[in-house]
Structure formats: structure tokens, C-alpha cells
Amino acid sequence: MKLYSSIGPNPRLVRLFLAEKGVALPVEEVDIITGANRQPTFLALNPGGTTPVLELDGGQCVAETTAICEYLEERFPQPALLGGSAEQRALTRMWWRRVDLQVVQPMTAGFRAAEGLGLFKDRVRCYPAVADEFKAATREGLTWLDGQLGEQPFICGEQLTVVDLLLLSFLEFGAQVGQGLDAQHCPNLARWLDGMCMRESVRNTR
Structure with a gap:
């Protein structure tokens, strides 16, 4: 897996989530100030043009922090950050x-x-x-x-x-x-x- 991150609170949430899980992923920083997230290369990953984006092992890309965190919770269930019951x-x-x-x-x-x-x-x-x-x-x-x-x-x-x-x-x-x-x-x-x-x-x- 690979995380496309940037400045901003939403990418920060996913980085914190991974840190609490003790999971380290390769990270590529996206310069949203210069509009790198609006270029064709990034839009091919996420047509919404937002960060963060999680690229899965199979090549699929997941955007939106809720979806990313819920996926990571399933892949790495401990410690439980969405609840243990x-x-x-x-x-x-x-x-x-x-x-x-x-x-x-x-x-x-x-x-x-x-x-x-x-x-x-x-x-x-x-x-x-x-x-x-x-x-x-x-x-x-x-x-x-x-x-x-x-x-x-x-x-x-x-x-x-x-x-x-x-x-x-x-x-x-x-x-x-x-x-x-x-x-x-x-x-x-x-x-x-x-x-x-x-x-x-x-x-x-x-």
C-alpha cells in the first residue's frame, strides 16, 4: 500500500490513525498549494482531486478519510480505533x-x-x-x-x-x-x- 498525503487536517487524520496502529506505509507528498492534486496524474488516482488517497496493493485507490480509516481498521484491527464491539x-x-x-x-x-x-x-x-x-x-x-x-x-x-x-x-x-x-x-x-x-x-x- 501507498499513501498520498499533503498538508491539511484530513491527511493529518490518516497519518495519526496509522501511527496509533503502529503501521508504516510509503508516503508520497502531494503539493496542493501549487495544485499538483489538480493535475492529470493525480486525478487518475482520485478524480475528486482531494488528499489523502490510499493506493491498495491491487492498484485500487481509496479516497475519503472515513473509507480509508475503515479499510485500515479491517486490515489492522489492533488497537481498535473504531470500537471493539x-x-x-x-x-x-x-x-x-x-x-x-x-x-x-x-x-x-x-x-x-x-x-x-x-x-x-x-x-x-x-x-x-x-x-x-x-x-x-x-x-x-x-x-x-x-x-x-x-x-x-x-x-x-x-x-x-x-x-x-x-x-x-x-x-x-x-x-x-x-x-x-x-x-x-x-x-x-x-x-x-x-x-x-x-x-x-x-x-x-x-
Whole structure:
């Protein structure tokens, strides 16, 4: 297998997922700033033009972080990052969807509509008139998530899951583009983030 990676929170998620699994794959970096992901060579791998992409041993290519992580979980089931039982997997997927809807999507839209407009305006539809609303929705989502987290060590409870890696990837990204976590309003998430940043997988994949 081979991973096509780049800067950005989605490739970061897959690299963290592999690191937590203890799996090392060949990695080819794709320069998305210069638009290498929009060139015919890369579009032959992923017509969507997005990173990351996982090239399988048989030559097939899998894009989209959910599909990639679920495939890697099946290939390398330990440690379980999507849950070790049917109940745990259901809860993991539930929280994955919640974090995606309440944090990831509005944060990404807010970035593309403001700081990232120059990079994305000719590639995807952006909404600069409502950039502030997207960013406000992100803050509201994080405040809600902070209350749900409480004193739990991880988003889904007692065990680290892909949801923690997803949220970490986007909070790191948010801090770089003017949407950093407000520790005063989200003390539980701030405590969680401090703990996540101490993990070996996080330190070794920066």
C-alpha cells in the first residue's frame, strides 16, 4: 500500500490513525498549494482531486478519510480505533458524525470563505458573505461538545478512537487559520487537547 498525503487536517487524520496502529506505509507528498492534486496524474488516482488517497496493493485507490480509516481498521484491527464491539462501533460512528457536522464542516467552510478564499475560490464553491456565520457555528459546536465531553478522557468515553484523532486534526488546523479553541469557554476540550498533544503518535507525526 501507498499513501498520498499533503498538508491539511484530513491527511493529518490518516497519518495519526496509522501511527496509533503502529503501521508504516510509503508516503508520497502531494503539493496542493501549487495544485499538483489538480493535475492529470493525480486525478487518475482520485478524480475528486482531494488528499489523502490510499493506493491498495491491487492498484485500487481509496479516497475519503472515513473509507480509508475503515479499510485500515479491517486490515489492522489492533488497537481498535473504531470500537471493539458492535456497541462501541455504533457509538464511535455516532460521535464521528457529530464532530463532522458540528465542527469539521463549518470550520472548513469558514476557512474557505475567508482565509482560504484565494486558494479555493476557483476550485470549490465558497461563501465569503457568510464566513463569520460558519465560524460562529464552529464555536457553538465546540461549546456543545465541551459539555458532552465533561471529565471523560476521550470523546467516546474511556478509550481513544478515530473521533479523537479527527477532532485533534481539525483543532490543530483551526489554530493555524484563526479558529483556535477558546480554552476559557471550552475547559474540558482544552484539558483533552493537552492530553492528546502528549501522545507519541501526535508528537511523531508533526
